[in-house]
Amino acid sequence: MGTLREPTRRERQREATYDEIVRASRQLLAEGAELSLRAVAGRMGVTAPALYRYVASYQELVDLVAFEIDKAATEGFRAAADALPEDDYAGRLLVSTTAFRQWAIANPREFGLVFANPVADADCIRREMLTLATSGHLLTGQMRALWQHNHHPVPAVEDLPPSVRDAVTDPLIPAETEGLAPDERGLIWVYMQGWTQLYGVVALEVFGHMDPRVIASGEMFIDTLRNFVPRIGLADDWPRLEAMVRALLAQPVTAAAG
């Protein structure tokens, strides 16, 4: 680790400009306008090419904004969980999950930016940022906390298919394994399964490829949760959890603050 200097004046200024870029971008998104270099620059009272001092391309702007959106939204999911006692691990996980769903429905464009953007080019900034996707961080952490409390059964690592064994043994998202013994890594597979199911419902709902009435009621979302919770040892707790989730779904969805 190098010794960290105190940030110089220019560096602070530069950081502030980055903040303003993100702020202007999110504002554009929130207003339903297109996210473009020129629009962002215009809102900052600056010409478009000036932004190239901060991002190398439009795609990099998108990635930057997506990352910051994810970060901010995740704070919301965490805050939602904090309404519950610290030792209600199951409740916290489900509340954050529901907050995620509500946020996605209320902010479809932002959801698309963060979660439905191809990460094809292996070496782009995006890959690196995905590595520390903050919402993934949060949910993983909550699930590990839950498991360390109730120790629900997870698949044995040696029973997993080779590719999965590799993926959970040496994951691309290192943080997922923090303080998880090698023979406990089966939990990560369970996490991946859960994330896949959650993503499926939410994406389908956000993109509108589902009966509008079902979307509005959130019944498919609830059904997905109900289908999954037994796998993390929460079958008995489901009635209570379902009531909690339904209460949250009943609240009006509101766009996130910029």
Add this chain to the structure above:
Amino acid sequence: MGTLREPTRRERQREATYDEIVRASRQLLAEGAELSLRAVAGRMGVTAPALYRYVASYQELVDLVAFEIDKAATEGFRAAADALPEDDYAGRLLVSTTAFRQWAIANPREFGLVFANPVADADCIRREMLTLATSGHLLTGQMRALWQHNHHPVPAVEDLPPSVRDAVTDPLIPAETEGLAPDERGLIWVYMQGWTQLYGVVALEVFGHMDPRVIASGEMFIDTLRNFVPRIGLADDWPRLEAMVRALLAQPVTAAAG
């Protein structure tokens, strides 16, 4: 029903032009190029504004192409199923499902066009076309065929939440209910659940938001199927089905013919 005239010469010509538009568009997509009015027009040896005689906007072109891509791809899924005996309902369903997954992985841009495009504006052409999404047609039909053969248990309509009851009783996609008695509509809910899970894995894989090793092996896809098949009465049949699916996954993925 009005009496249908024989198509006049002009009408045939016009239809041919539509075909050429779609052909040029798919060609562009297949080559990895951007889909743009000008590019399509250029490939047809025509100027861009000419296309406005056929589509009202760029979005409408996209919708048109997406619909045709879906149609063509669905033919492939059906053909894959036809390699199996007609009465192997379970096999046919799983084979088509696997073909869908393989197609999506091999043609990510096309998948995005068809399945990850918001259908926000309620009254756009897209809504109407979604109504008869052909891949949905195929899978629904195969699932109903399976059910009419093995009559696996499905939820009773009166046990479903109100919004779901409405959705399955009076669905937006009428064809889904063809010849399905009102008290058998619980099957549609099962279908929606299955489609949600399938969509989740495939979209996650296509967009690369998953460990590349897991994507390459298809283990998450298989896991999703394994998790779902008991709900359509195929628990006992799973070993055979898994072998079939694995055999298909082992085949090299190839882009669909234009």
Add this chain to the structure above:
DNA sequence: GCGCACAGTTTACACCGTTTACGGTTTACA
């Protein structure tokens, strides 16, 4: 054979991402 609907053109506009060359400021260093 006349008239008109249609399919195509040219031109133009407003927007986009991106590059280049150029000026000021601000910082860092001799």
Add this chain to the structure above:
DNA sequence: TGTAAACCGTAAACGGTGTAAACTGTGCGC
């Protein structure tokens, strides 16, 4: 303290996009 370099912004321009308007010829229907 003076100077050189690094930085931040500009204006101008290029090639691309979707889209609107006016205009032209050709072929079909009556």
